[in-house]
Amino acid sequence: MIGRLVPVILFLALGLLLAVGLKIADHKTEIPSPLIGKKMPEFTLPVLGQEDTMVSSEDLVGAPFLLNIWASWCPTCRYEHPVITELAKSGAVRVIGLNYRDEAGDAQQWLRRFGDPYEFSLADVSGRTGIDFGVYAAPESFLVDAEGNVVFKQIGAMTNEVIEQEILPRIRQ
Amino acid sequence: MFRKWINLAVILFSLSAASVLAQEPLVFDTPEMEARYQQLTLELRCLVCQNQNLADSDAELAHDLREEIYGMMVAGQSNEQIKTFLVERYGDFVLYRPEMKGNTMALWLLPGVLLGIGAIALFFTVRNRNRKLAAQKQEGSS
Numbered sequence: 001m002i003g004r005l006v007p008v009i010l011f012l013a014l015g016l017l018l019a020v021g022l023k024i025a026d027h028k029t030e031i032p033s034p035l036i037g038k039k040m041p042e043f044t045l046p047v048l049g050q051e052d053t054m055v056s057s058e059d060l061v062g063a064p065f066l067l068n069i070w071a072s073w074c075p076t077c078r079y080e081h082p083v084i085t086e087l088a089k090s091g092a093v094r095v096i097g098l099n100y101r102d103e104a105g106d107a108q109q110w111l112r113r114f115g116d117p118y119e120f121s122l123a124d125v126s127g128r129t130g131i132d133f134g135v136y137a138a139p140e141s142f143l144v145d146a147e148g149n150v151v152f153k154q155i156g157a158m159t160n161e162v163i164e165q166e167i168l169p170r171i172r173q
Numbered sequence: 174m175f176r177k178w179i180n181l182a183v184i185l186f187s188l189s190a191a192s193v194l195a196q197e198p199l200v201f202d203t204p205e206m207e208a209r210y211q212q213l214t215l216e217l218r219c220l221v222c223q224n225q226n227l228a229d230s231d232a233e234l235a236h237d238l239r240e241e242i243y244g245m246m247v248a249g250q251s252n253e254q255i256k257t258f259l260v261e262r263y264g265d266f267v268l269y270r271p272e273m274k275g276n277t278m279a280l281w282l283l284p285g286v287l288l289g290i291g292a293i294a295l296f297f298t299v300r301n302r303n304r305k306l307a308a309q310k311q312e313g314s315s
Contacts, residue, residue, distance in 0.1 A: 006294075031220065034264045041262075101233065127237050134262040136220035136234055 033134050033153040040067075040144050041132035048099050048121040049108055055122060061148040064171050065094035066141055068118070068158070069130065071102040072110035074138040080157035081114050084141075087163055088117035093143075093171050097121030100130050100138050143167055199243055206246060213252060214239055217259060218267050226269060 035041070044056040068084055070077040088095040097118035099107045104123060111121075124130055133142065143152040143166075151170050154162055201207040211228065217238070219230035227235050227242075238259070245255050259267045271277045 031264055031266045034261060127234070131237060131241060131262060134264070136263065 030155045031134075031136070033150070035134060035142075035150045036153060038150060040142070040148055040150050041129070043122075043124075043129040043132065045098075045122040045124055045129060048097070048104060048123045050120075051104070051123070055120070057148070060096070060144070062146060063094055064143065064145050065096050065119075066143055066167065067096050067098055067133075069098045069100045069133070069135050069138050069140040069142075070121075071100045071138050072106040073102065074100075076157050077139045078114060080139055080159075081117075083158045083160060083163070085115055085117040086160075087158070087167075088119075092168060094119055098129065098133075099123050100135060101125065101127040143170055145170070209252065210243065210246060213242060213246075213255060216269050217242075217256075218269055220263055220267065223266075 040057055040060075042057045044054050047053040047055055066087070070084075084095060087093065095118055097120070099121045101124065104125075107121070107123070111118075122129070127135075133140075137155070139157060141154040141158050142150055143154075145151050152166055154166070199207075199210070201210065214228035215226050217227040219225045219227050219232055219235040219238075221232035221234050222230055225235075227238055241258075242255055245258065250258075256268065265271045265277060271280060273281055
């Protein structure tokens with residue numbers, strides 16, 4: 001009797017495994033960030049368009065902010081741009097850009113064309129700060145709390161759902 | 174027939190040519206260091222094209238990370254230090270051979286467990302069949 005049940009149990013187990021696989025298939029290229037819950041990486045970067053002004057990670061501690069990794073060469077950044085713009089306009093959180101592996105001229109032209117929602121953008125021309133943040137594709141967004149800890153990372157385009165469900169509740173805390 | 178083999182050889186050759194390492198010319202002090210670099214970049218995953226290692230990948234990030242690894246090696250850092258540097262930023266996923274620890278245990282043990290289950294199932298199937306055959310033989314002879 002038990003012997004007959006074994007194939008059925010195996011079949012159900014395999015089915016369950018495949019169902020879980022299907023469920024996470026959409027997100028399987030997203031790599032969970034080991035930075036969550038840790039201090040944001042240290043950096044000192046020039047401000048895009050004001051290359052003499054340097055901003056360090058310490059300067060940003062005090063109020064929560066969203067660090068949006070963007071570049072003029074990144075089509076998905078354009079796609080998410082209205083969402084980022086709306087969030088910045090709402091005043092719910094500081095929105096700071098990290099212009100990633102870009103040319104200053106291209107980046108500034110991109111902002112003129114599509115609007116500049118950022119308080120300012122940091123220019124990470126070499127991509128070195130991006131490596132410290134574990135950036136592997138633009139756009140990505142990091143929510144940093146008032147103490148300077150990374151509390152959330154969005155890989156890919158920012159959406160209104162993510163803002164509602166992930167960003168805003170973490171700011172209100 | 175002969176033609177078939179030539180076609181196969183051509184296909185295999187072009188496949189091997191395609192996997193030539195996508196690397197920039199780097200200067201190493203010693204052949205040992207170069208071998209270490211090659212080994213390291215083979216064991217580390219490119220985050221952009223996730224089924225390629227860092228040695229093979231042509232992505233810009235892979236290029237940056239190779240440069241970073243080279244710089245750390247020149248600065249005298251150990252393989253462990255370099256891997257830790259990458260895991261702290263990109264997580265265990267960057268390692269093609271993840272370390273044995275709590276959350277990667279399933280990854281390491283599951284293949285063995287599945288193989289074990291298969292072996293046990295095979296053992297019982299074969300034993301049952303042998304018994305059945307033996308029983309049939311007895312019936313036939315009696």
